[in-house]
Amino acid sequence: MTIETQGDQRTEQVHKLVAASISQDLGFLLAKLHATGSVMNNRALAEFDLKERSYSVLILANSGLEPTQREMADFLSLDPSQIVALVDELEKRGLVVRAPGKQDRRAKTVTATAKGGKLLQQAGEAAQQAEAEVLGGLAAEESAQLKALLRKALWGSGLAD
């Protein structure tokens, strides 16, 4: 992603090229904020030997919704084979367990262990902090608004804020 860290203290300088029309392009804006967000997130999660992806899987495993790997793949927009690798690693570390689906024994539900839940709590705080840094330029209300708009774009308006 090639995000310069600038000594970890200063937020990115406003660039000469912001004037270009691409700064109005949604795809570009998403790509860029996603890139910086990923760097910050992965940096914050490294302390817990997690990355954005494994963190996401752990959250879903801890949600109480007993998701199957397929559901995770669909939801996270990942290939099923990538879920396998992620769950493999988390399971090896004792953070989640696989169990055969109750109605469908082909499927495997992934559930966080107590250990996984504990780690997730700590990691969640770090991730929250990273998110706050990414949204540093926004007021609290604006941050909430941004997230609400992203959710609405993804799933429509039929969801609680």
Added chain:
Amino acid sequence: MTIETQGDQRTEQVHKLVAASISQDLGFLLAKLHATGSVMNNRALAEFDLKERSYSVLILANSGLEPTQREMADFLSLDPSQIVALVDELEKRGLVVRAPGKQDRRAKTVTATAKGGKLLQQAGEAAQQAEAEVLGGLAAEESAQLKALLRKALWGSGLAD
């Protein structure tokens, strides 16, 4: 990215897992909307033998700002070597030209040709349409608001809307 196309007609179903707390996570929301956006954009741009990346470079080359490759790399959050490959291809197709920088002859500025500008115009319309589809669930005002918030998160508030 693994976004199911669902016959190209129906927008993604609301997923069981939206209820999970990860739906409140900025990183996840950005990743997901960026993923679907990329698919739509690349699909729209394929007609012109462009991808998101080459499209971005072409826009910058056409901006009149005479960016150097290094500036593009910084702005697009890409490694300089990736810019080389992108410009190589665009130049081979006669869409942009490299010129040595006026003050600094190490640097090379990239400028769109007339042919590049023409292609960009058509591609831009297709991209606009793709963007509109991605933001289908949002009212026009909300779309503008979303983009303004993304810009503000990236560069602060000192910019025109």
Added chain:
DNA sequence: ATGGATAGTTGAAAATGTCAACGATTTATT
């Protein structure tokens, strides 16, 4: 009971990302 679909898994191939080195040039130091 058979056939066709689907879940997870594996492994290979393709695409992308990362990084160190190099020549040419610029900037800073003496």
Added chain:
DNA sequence: AATAAATCGTTGACATTTTCAACTATCCAT
């Protein structure tokens, strides 16, 4: 002015990630 240090584009090597086709086990429809 001479030397040293830094920067730009470029190349090539290496690692990671993405994509996809196969395979087994299981489910579902007829």
